[in-house]
Amino acid sequence: MTTYRYTLAELRGQLRRFLLSGAAIALGVAFLIASVSGSGALVDSFGQTAAAEVGPGDVQITRPVTRGGVDAATADRVRRVPGVAAIAPRLTGRGGLLTSDGRPLDEGAVISSVAADPGLRWQLLASGRWPAGPGEVVLDAGTAERLGVHPGAEVRLTGADGTPATARLTGTLDGRGAPSLAGHPVIGVPESAVGRYTPGAVAAQLDVRLAPDASRPRTAEALRVALRDGGTGSGETGGGNAGSGGADGTEVRTREASVEAATRGSGAMYGMVLVAALSFVLIALAVARMVVGNTFSVLLAQRTRQLALLRCVGADRGQVRRLIRRQGLLLGAGASVAGVLLGIGVCAAGQAAAAVADLGPVHLSFAPSPLVCALAALFGVLLTLLAVRGPAKAASAVPPIAALGGAGHGAPVGTVARVRATVWSAVLLVAGGALVVLGAFAAPPLSLLAVTVGSIASFFGVLRLAHRLLPAGVALLGAPARRLGGTAGRLATQQLRLNPLRTGATGSALLLGVTVMVGAVTTLEITSNSLVPAVSAHQPGVFSVTSAADGGVPAEALTALTGERTLSVTPVRSASVRVDGRDTLVAAVDPARLKPTTDDLDRARALTDGTALGGLVDGGPTVTVTAPAATTAAPAPAGTTAPPAPAATVLRIEPGRSALPFVLESDAALLVTPATLDRIAPGAPATTVWVDPASGTDRPAARRALDRALAAHPRLTVTDAGARAESLRSMLDRMMLISMALLGFSVVIAGLGVAATLVLSISERAREIGMLRAIGMSRTQLRRMLTLEALLLSLAAALLGTSLGIGYGWAAARSVTATVGTTGGPPVLLVLAALGLTVLTGLAAAVLPARRVGRMTAVAAMRST
Secondary structure, eight states: OHHHHHHHHHHHHTHHHHHHHHHHHHHHHHHHHHHHHHHHHHHHHHHHHHHHTTOSOSEEEEOOGGGTOSOHHHHHHHHTSTTEEEEEEEEEEEEOEEOTTSOBOSSOEEEEEEOSSGGGOOSOEEEEOOOOSTTEEEEEHHHHHHHTOOTTSEEEEEOTTSOEEEEEEEEEEOGGGOGGGTTSOEEEEEGGGGGGTOTTOEEEEEEEEEOTTOOHHHHHHHHHHHHHHTTSOOOOOOOTTSOOOOTTOOEEEEHHHHHHHHTTTHHHHHHHHHHHHHHHHHHHHHHHHHHHHHHHHHHHHHTHHHHHHHHHTTOOHHHHHHHHHHHHHHHHHHHHHHHHHHHHHHHHHHHHHHHHSOOTTOOOOOOOOHHHHHHHHHHHHHHHHHHHHHHHHHHHTOOGGGGGSOTTOOOOOOHHHHHHHHHHHHHHHHHHHHHHHHHHHSOTTSHHHHHHHHHHHHHHHHHHTHHHHHHHHHHHHHHHHHHHHHHHHHHHHHHHHHOHHHHHHHHHHHHHHHHHHHHHHHHHHHHHHHHHHHHHHTSSOSEEEEESSTTOSOHHHHHHHHTOTTEEEEEEEEEEEEETTEEEEEEEOOGGGSOTTSTTHHHHHTOOTTEEEEOSSOOOSEEEEEEETTOOOOOOOTTSOOOOOOOOEEEEEEEEEOSHHHHHSTTOOEEEOHHHHHHHSTTOOEEEEEEEEOTTOOHHHHHHHHHHHTTTOTTEEEEETHHHHHHHHHHHHHHHHHHHHHHHHHHHHHHHHHHHHHHHHHHHTHHHHHHHHHTTOOHHHHHHHHHHHHHHHHHHHHHHHHHHHHHHHHHHHHHHHTTTOOOOOOOHHHHHHHHHHHHHHHHHHTHHHHHHHHHOOHHHHHHOO
């Protein structure tokens, strides 16, 4: 009991010195709780969005579209089951929207039926009202904005027969309520009017509303029996909430079971998001561990005489070690509790922000579970115990004779141990650097793994040598500080250089945060600069022109395109033929018209008559082409002889698969020369035309020329293939900003470590400060000295971390983008922002120590022991 009372008394006496280290642990625990809760809320939002598409129906009946969907006969049997109040088939089909100048939108639209029963409407209405008649429609909000129309306006679309039609826009839909239709223009029409806008609409799902007194499980079971007896399907009869899979794929589920099925994939997604978030948390906690370990090391170094006196009065090494560990345990427990409260507060603030935000069908909950809070607190305690393990071992090695010396006497470190540590650090640094270089220039798939392992190993080597590298950096930066800062600059530089172990330990936390931050943004920036142009450059063109008609792109349209001097036009002809008894789409193109950066261009140029590039299907060394797939021989008139069947053509498939056939023409499996295609499918039309801006023409000008050339052909569809590259760039830019924001948290925690070390150094240097005050140094000069110490230490760590981060980031990006060519460099603005954040962190870390030293008097400082 006496030992525990002594531990508490010691901790209370040193509480002010432990305050900043406790704050680092508390921030790490709060960050952990916020990250886990935020990841759970993010994934839960995906599940809620999927559940919103289930709709308000009590029972859902589904059948795959490939098997005809839910037909009218099935709907009639469902309607006759007792307890069924109303039904609504979800009819979908392909439609078309026209711009104001009569051209179709780039993407084909999806026709979606709006249920006549308001209780079965599953779409989310964003504005306006639901369509009530055959001449009324609703559009998704994004498409309406693209067309520049609002509720009450007339919209142009294509009818079921392909002719232009007009309808009145009554409202807009919130696309967040239909994730399965994301990325496509959606046209909502009354259920009874679907046939006016799309031929052959199919219902993949039938929504059922039950009578108020009907039981969902019992009615669902009755529906299964009715459909099975009616011949729709067969299979085992599950429980009330289970779906039943009939022989034709028919499923009957209650709404609860449908929601469960829709959100089933959220578990795996939660794991991926959580791992990504925890990677940033672990970096922050690693920095916090370094801060706590450094604080204990400095504090115990100051208490060397006290620890030696404990040894003199009979305390053995184990008791001293347990004393330090108990102090760490109490500090970790208190800081973790504070971190849990802070994390709950952050989650509450997030909940309040989500409550006022428009999130559509999603209702976020950031409230952390008691288990998450308990595990986060436990992790904070264990982290603190791990951080004090090394200082506790060093404290237990203090000999009793040190009680006769000054506070700076500690456990001696042998020369052999120092040499061994230096050699081991050098081995880590050299071997890790070699792996980084090897991975940067090696072939995938092991290149990224080599860079990752090498970066970790070499960085550990840098951390072990930080007590040598950071003082050297301070010496270089100290030259201008000595000239500009005068006496304060000289003293600040000298203090950091004369205490290399403390300088290295304090700066290591900042070094870790800056290295990871700069490395992450450099990797993403170079990857973006390399992959985004490659995605666009390796396509046959920036724009593609296609036709839904069987005749392909009209010759007049092709002539108009080739007549535009600002456009480079590459027509692709294709035909469906019988290849080894299977219907196969075969494409042909003139390789001389393709861009030099097109994938597999050399292989396309090497094709000769009778050879082919194999696409996404397996084939032998040769294949036999018999006749066009659509060709059917007409019966010969009576008394005449039938014409001979077309002669079979044998094509030799070049070794190795190629994606070029599929890239040039969707669904194409073979690429042949134009002469070969003329032989196996005479008169094959141009089904896709790739268009690129000519030399000296930018993309907007090329698009205007393209629209001008196709003004007389509104049925042709133009697709912007470059949009994929822009989407990839946007995603990588968002990842870069998020990574920098999260990793900036680690730099802030490292700043607490700098502040803690400066505060502790004031107590250790009290007599020195008193002497400086006695010989005439002003309070302003003392504050400037402390500020320069923090600034020089932060800059040294930031510059070394930036250099390492750029090197690691370039190597990682090079290992990923080697196959397409690595271009670009680190993001200059973001790197400067990281340096600026580090400098501000160092200046902020000096505020509290500078205020404290400014309040010290010369007499009080001289009396300190």
